[in-house]
Amino acid sequence: MEPMAVMRGVSRSFRGQLAVDAVDLSLYPGEIVALLGPNGAGKSTLLDMLLGLRDPQAGSVRVFGMPPTVRRARGRMGAMLQDTTGPPGLTVAETVRLTQHLYPRPAPVSELLDIAGLSDKADRRVGELSGGERQRLSLALALTGSPELLVLDEPTAALDVAGRRGLLRSIRELAVDDRAIVLATHDLREAQEIADRVVVLHHGRKIADGDTAEVVGQVGVRRVHLRTDLDVLRIANHPGVQSVSITPDGRVELLARDPEGLLAGLFADGHHVTDLTVADADLESAFVALTEDGAAA
């Protein structure tokens, strides 16, 4: 399958500090890609370069085979960036109509408001919308040109639980065969729930890229539950043990890179181990393991 967008060795620095460091990223039709990384990891800078809003200082970006700054490429992309809803005095419908002028074949206003769940707010002034409604308007604007490549920068930031659920449902419905969606997020549950693929950035470098199971597998962390007579602090000091906590039912829960080694050590020292389960870790544990300082070095 041909990628819709290809970034090769893309770098960008600010005041001599690399914000994005030689990143390769291809986006394919039909996939939802979650871009993860701690604050300052370079997610927004990478998305800006994908959209042609910022030039890379090294490497290349091609969208539909063209530089992203070319009008024909731009017309096939849509972006929901932070705070992109326009003048507060216009109504929701007026704002969408204004955006329609930017595209040769814009989607109808009613359809856009329907997808964004704003049909009953068409005549509301933008300045009077709640934060969640503004975010929905921003999604409607991103969809005006029926984009094949949709870029969402923290689309659910600051939404309440219901707002987040609703917006995620809308985004999932937008994932069709001939569209690629890339979304930057801090919400790992959201990424695990919605994305086909996760890409993790850390200090500007891409340190993981694959489906959730692959990324979790790459880290090799497993979640272990057990009961033992050994002191929790002593378990925490065992090599490969990443975190230790006590569950409400009194079991020890730990994340470990080498659970077999840990258990062998406990048995060899004559400790009791009961109620043992070992399971794959989730994306959150993998993310913590990947982005611990030193992990990416």
Ligand SMILES: Nc1ncnc2c1ncn2[C@@H]1O[C@H](COP(=O)(O)OP(=O)(O)OP(=O)(O)O)[C@@H](O)[C@H]1O
């Ligand atoms: N316009 C700018 N001028 C100077 N430094 C910048 C600028 N934009 C970004 N940076 C720096 O580049 C690095 C990457 O920032 P970026 O906003 O891309 O990260 P991010 O992963 O999107 O972060 P967050 O999750 O906090 O939004 C940070 O160190 C940031 O301070």
